[in-house]
Amino acid sequence: xxxxxxxxxxxxxxxxxxxxxxxxxxxxxxxxxxxxxxxxxxxxxxxxxxxxxxxxxxxxxxxxxxxxxxxxxxxxxxxxxxxxxxxxxxxxxxxxxxxxxxxxxxxxxxxxxxxxxxxxxxxxxxxxxxxxxxxxxxxxxxxxxxxxxxxxxxxxxxxxxxxxxxxxxxxxxxxxxxxxxxxxxxxxxxxxxxxxxxxxxxxxxxxxxxxxxxxxxxxxxxxxxxxxxxxxxxxxxxxxxxxx
Amino acid sequence: xxxxxxxxxxxxxxxxxxxxxxxxxxxxxxxxxxxxxxxxxxxxxxxxxxxxxxxxxxxxxxxxxxxxxxxxxxxxxxxxxxxxxxxxxxxxxxxxxxxxxxxxxxxxxxxxxxxxxxxxxxxxxxxxxxxxxxxxxxxxxxxxxxxxxxxxxxxxxxxxxxxxxxxxxxxxxxxxxxxxxxxxxxxxxxxxxxxxxxxxxxxxxxxxxxxxxxxxxxxxxxxxxxxxxxxxxxxxxxxxxxxxxxxxxxxxxxxxxxxxxxxxxxxxxxxxxxxxxxxxxxxxxxxxxxxxxxxxxxxxxxxxxxxxxxxxxxxxxxxxxxxxxxxxxxxxxxxxxxxxxxxxxxxxxxxxxxxxxxxxxxxxxxxxxxxxxxxxxxxxxxxxxxxxxxxxxxxxxxxxxxxxxxxxxxxxxxxxxxxxxxxxxxxxxxxxxxxxxxxxxxxxxxxxxxxxxxxxxxxxxxxxxxxxxxxxxxxxxxxxxxxxxxxxxxxxxxxxxxxxxxxxxxxxxxxxxxxxx
Numbered sequence: 001x002x003x004x005x006x007x008x009x010x011x012x013x014x015x016x017x018x019x020x021x022x023x024x025x026x027x028x029x030x031x032x033x034x035x036x037x038x039x040x041x042x043x044x045x046x047x048x049x050x051x052x053x054x055x056x057x058x059x060x061x062x063x064x065x066x067x068x069x070x071x072x073x074x075x076x077x078x079x080x081x082x083x084x085x086x087x088x089x090x091x092x093x094x095x096x097x098x099x100x101x102x103x104x105x106x107x108x109x110x111x112x113x114x115x116x117x118x119x120x121x122x123x124x125x126x127x128x129x130x131x132x133x134x135x136x137x138x139x140x141x142x143x144x145x146x147x148x149x150x151x152x153x154x155x156x157x158x159x160x161x162x163x164x165x166x167x168x169x170x171x172x173x174x175x176x177x178x179x180x181x182x183x184x185x186x187x188x189x190x191x192x193x194x195x196x197x198x199x200x201x202x203x204x205x206x207x208x209x210x211x212x213x214x215x216x217x218x219x220x221x222x223x224x225x226x227x228x229x230x231x232x233x234x235x236x237x238x239x240x241x242x243x244x
Numbered sequence: 245x246x247x248x249x250x251x252x253x254x255x256x257x258x259x260x261x262x263x264x265x266x267x268x269x270x271x272x273x274x275x276x277x278x279x280x281x282x283x284x285x286x287x288x289x290x291x292x293x294x295x296x297x298x299x300x301x302x303x304x305x306x307x308x309x310x311x312x313x314x315x316x317x318x319x320x321x322x323x324x325x326x327x328x329x330x331x332x333x334x335x336x337x338x339x340x341x342x343x344x345x346x347x348x349x350x351x352x353x354x355x356x357x358x359x360x361x362x363x364x365x366x367x368x369x370x371x372x373x374x375x376x377x378x379x380x381x382x383x384x385x386x387x388x389x390x391x392x393x394x395x396x397x398x399x400x401x402x403x404x405x406x407x408x409x410x411x412x413x414x415x416x417x418x419x420x421x422x423x424x425x426x427x428x429x430x431x432x433x434x435x436x437x438x439x440x441x442x443x444x445x446x447x448x449x450x451x452x453x454x455x456x457x458x459x460x461x462x463x464x465x466x467x468x469x470x471x472x473x474x475x476x477x478x479x480x481x482x483x484x485x486x487x488x489x490x491x492x493x494x495x496x497x498x499x500x501x502x503x504x505x506x507x508x509x510x511x512x513x514x515x516x517x518x519x520x521x522x523x524x525x526x527x528x529x530x531x532x533x534x535x536x537x538x539x540x541x542x543x544x545x546x547x548x549x550x551x552x553x554x555x556x557x558x559x560x561x562x563x564x565x566x567x568x569x570x571x572x573x574x575x576x577x578x579x580x581x582x583x584x585x586x587x588x589x590x591x592x593x594x595x596x597x598x599x600x601x602x603x604x605x606x607x608x609x610x611x612x613x614x615x616x617x618x619x620x621x622x623x624x625x626x627x628x629x630x631x632x633x634x635x636x637x638x639x640x641x642x643x644x645x646x647x648x649x650x651x652x653x654x655x656x657x658x659x660x661x662x663x664x665x666x667x668x669x670x671x672x673x674x675x676x677x678x679x680x681x682x683x684x685x686x687x688x689x690x691x692x693x694x695x696x697x698x699x700x701x702x703x704x705x706x707x708x709x710x711x712x713x714x715x716x717x718x719x720x721x722x723x724x725x726x727x728x729x730x731x732x733x734x735x736x737x738x739x740x741x742x743x744x745x746x747x748x749x750x751x752x753x754x755x756x757x758x759x760x761x
Contacts, residue, residue: 051623052626053626053627076627080627083623087622087624089554089620091553092554100550102541103539103546104543104624104625105628109538113536129536
């Protein structure tokens, strides 16, 4: 199997606080990987380093073999990153936002325009395509940011809490979109505090605490490791993080 | 004594506590206020003691009219300033403060909530005069106890301007909706500040060529003579007389301002609650499904259009940016109009050069600030497969192109008049590029809404900021002497500018950037 993302001894320190400590991990192509952990465990810092937003103090992240440190542009070309609170341009219209993101990733206009229409329709934003983003609700903004992440058809999508702010119907659409995307051979890495989402969607789960990967594997593997045979992901997660 | 909860004094105490916490969280603001007060005290004190001999020799009542005219001028300026401050504060209490939901949901009557907000605005207006009041209290009041009238006068001023500002803001909300009202109020505030500034420059601007004032100046003066509605003995100047503790005027001032505040509270408290809720829950306008323009995939085009769309759709930002031009006009007129003998000191090409440099430099600097420091999605840019250098270059172009286009007609006129145009154009292009670069090197991330307010954090490094200001003046000087053919001096100016740019670049590299892309 092809490795989509490889973290090799990734480390990051903020002052005296070691946010990510020597993190090593492999995520395979065509899978949905959930990275879980308590607040302040180092999930967002890890993802921001992978997306090239933070410079690691040590180690490297490779996206399909392209180092984010040595060849950032090749690595970023294959990647999309959606932060937990996406910042959008309040004075742009939603369709203009997608045009801009597509332009940044160099997607030809002939491909980008129909793709933008398809995404906006899928996420029920087509009717407000000409509205300024500043008039959008939090959920609409989240959906638009998601459309922005999908517009250049990245091979790896990194999503930090992608379902926050979405209503039940929108959350369902997003979950279906992610599942379809993985089916097409792409890779999705997400963080979430909703254990049921990770339990139902992820093929593999990584649990991170104090900047270190404390457990990794399928749900069954994690159950065995925690001794919570037949337990839910929530009980497994609590057992593993509290026994640390 | 414990203040009963839920009453007006209790809410006012809450407002003051929040204001105080905000003040102490920004030590720079307190230091600045203290320095300003000390400076005013020093200047006032020096003049007070220096003129003490002359003061003693003047018979009492000799300059009563002059003193009243001064009081009228001070009151008018104070009113204008207080109104601007009150408008600014009313926008904050209506739109920016996030605690109205809590208050409105509580059983505290809406009238009490509105009254506490209005009185807190009035109090903040009063406090904004503190730097001037300290020296007056220290020196003038002990010598002239009648000047104690300044305090009731100030209370009257603050109450009436706060009531009027609230009235105007809420009327605009009703008329235009919360979002547009907010923008318009901010534009009005900026416009009023510019008008106040131009008002100060009125004598200079209205002065005719040479020693003779323009006819309009005479007409203005005739409005102030006896038997006219604005004469010194007219009743309308009672607020100024109140400053000298004239009992009738003091009572009238307090009655009128108190009445205005009471009227505002009685009539506006419902609209205030509606307006504040509208600002949170304003319905989106009917979605417009206009035809989608064809996409473009050229990065240059995509980024430039994005920046220009954002600028174009921020009317407040545009107005605040162009207001700078208004501020520069009197200075340019004074510098370039001519000497007292009526002899113009500058040719048309010199005027074009200096004006384009000063105005263009200032506009470029602000537009660069909007495009670079005001970037709303730095994470998106950083995570895109595009070099940061390329993005910054394009953002500079996005700031420069509108300024070049805006001021290009001046150079077209130069060519049309057959005057030398190459040197002015070259200096203009260099000066604006230099302004853009200096702002880029000194940019710190800031929300777009904060840029026009010129918050401290938007100013960046003080050294580079100072170099930015000096560079505009140096370029202006270079333009002036280059168009007058003094090439040796122009070369010296160019060398100084080069040194200055190098220092700014070195400094920016040393302190690094926090832009994030």
